Amino acid sequence: MANKFKKLMIEQVQESLNSFSALTKKTVPSKGWIRTLREALGMSSAALASRVDCSGSNIASFERREHKKTITLKALEKVAQAMNCKLVYCLVPLEPLEQQLQNRARLVAQKQIRLINHSMKLEQQALSSKQLQQQEDELVQELLQGNLKKLWNGKDMLG
Numbered sequence: 001m002a003n004k005f006k007k008l009m010i011e012q013v014q015e016s017l018n019s020f021s022a023l024t025k026k027t028v029p030s031k032g033w034i035r036t037l038r039e040a041l042g043m044s045s046a047a048l049a050s051r052v053d054c055s056g057s058n059i060a061s062f063e064r065r066e067h068k069k070t071i072t073l074k075a076l077e078k079v080a081q082a083m084n085c086k087l088v089y090c091l092v093p094l095e096p097l098e099q100q101l102q103n104r105a106r107l108v109a110q111k112q113i114r115l116i117n118h119s120m121k122l123e124q125q126a127l128s129s130k131q132l133q134q135q136e137d138e139l140v141q142e143l144l145q146g147n148l149k150k151l152w153n154g155k156d157m158l159g
Contacts, residue, residue, distance in 0.1 A: 003145055010015050010097050020092045032066040034059075041083060053081035101144060104151045109139035 029036040038048055038059075045059040048158060052059070062079055063087035077087040093100060113136050 006148070007062065010101070014097045017092060017097075020090045023090075024092050024094075025126075032063055034066050034083075035063045037083055043083070048079070048082060052078055101148065101151065102140070105140045105143040106136070108143055108151055109136045112139060114142070 010077070020064075038045070045056045049056045049059045060078075062071060062075055066076065073089060078081060080087040093104075
């Protein structure tokens with residue numbers, strides 16, 4: 001039952017992320033979103049400052065900080081609301097979640113199998129490549145059906 005729930009949760013998260021995938025191909029305007037939208041709306045820094053209830057120098061600071069990627073989400077949301085926009089925040093995986101889990105489980109399984117096979121080689125009991133692949137495949141399935149947190153223990157993260 002837990003595995004069905006886990007699989008359903010992964011599918012639901014992935015489904016909600018799918019609509020954001022196309023956005024990863026878009027680039028941030030060179031001037032940043034705040035300045036680009038402000039200028040597109042024909043809004044001066046002073047007018048935006050009035051709507052945000054801050055000084056014009058704060059607007060310039062927001063624009064610089066957005067460009068440097070040091071602006072806070074709170075500040076960005078405040079400016080967005082002042083321009084009748086909605087801040088959309090999302091982490092979009094570079095590959096589907098199930099694929100990431102498969103890849104990570106395979107990496108962990110390969111590491112474990114390699115260690116076991118090394119010990120067996122020393123004892124003249126090494127497995128054939130077919131047996132190694134079968135063991136790896138079985139371990140991958142076992143890892144995916146178990147506690148997924150165990151896939152991420154250790155320092156050898158993907159990438």
